[in-house]
Amino acid sequence: MRIAVKNKDIFPSEIRELLRALDSAGFFEESMLIGSWVMPLYQEAFGINYTLRTLDIDFAVKFIHPDRDRKVDLEKLITDLGYLPVIMQSGIRRFTRENFTIEFVVQRKGGRDDEVIPIRKWNITACPLPFLDLLLSFPFVVDFGNFKVRAPLPEAYFVHKLITAQRRRSEGKQDKDLEQCSVIARHINSDRLKAVIDSLKLSKKTQKAMLDSCVTIDFPPQRLGLQ
């Protein structure tokens, strides 16, 4: 799905600059913007209005075998924008500028407990997280004219948050996840939601997590095929 936006100024100029630079490097051909900064896109494209934003921006990286494609130095691209690389205690490399942080995440491989995954194609490191493939499998592209941004469809974001909210250690993050879900729930497209659900093989634990989230936000679990 490709959507051209009328309002080109939905992001602050610093974020627009970052997104444009990533797009020019071909980053959004397979990888995507995730986290609370997708909300301005949802507002513009789907009328979903959620105004809280964090001061960090996350990108889900599609893992590609290092030798398969040309390499692009994203670290240089980002530091050229004035960001500083910072190695965190976990070994992950983030970028920061005036309190604003950039982080990359990648699908966690089953049975692995790595804290850092080097993505050689982009010269970055990414934090492995579960269920990211769910987001990466259901993208839409927002066209700003001079650049475009890939993000997950709201239905995929919704299901992802229903699952991950129950795995959060921080109560604050869980509340935020579920608040986002309850806002998106009012704008859910049933066909797209069905496509997302049909693509998943859910364990009992995951189904229970989704059910618990549904109860909290008062969303009928039948719409997810859950009883």
Next chain:
Amino acid sequence: MKVVERDKVISGMLQDELKRCQEMLESLEKSVSELPKGVINERKKRYKNKVYSYYYLKYREGEKVFNKHIVKKELQDILKKLELRKKYEKEIKSYKRKIAYLNKITSAGKGRVHAHRGKE
């Protein structure tokens, strides 16, 4: 406008933001500790009608001031690292200010503190 303690989501976000800033500060301080500090001074010496330049890194450790000789081939690298250190120090200051601010507004029971939430 809503009172922080009455809105769990905003309060949680502020707590998470504080934690993120503290983690960033810790890592930034570690990064900066690995970079040289001080300023480069040039000293000129005349020898047999020729003028030679020598470079020193002048820095302070507690009360003491040190002058460390820098060989010419390392000069550019040291200058780059000193410049980078300045950027890290600026970022550290900005995180310290942010942490002080977040500590102030997340301190429970210390008066009525407000957080903005945009119109929804």
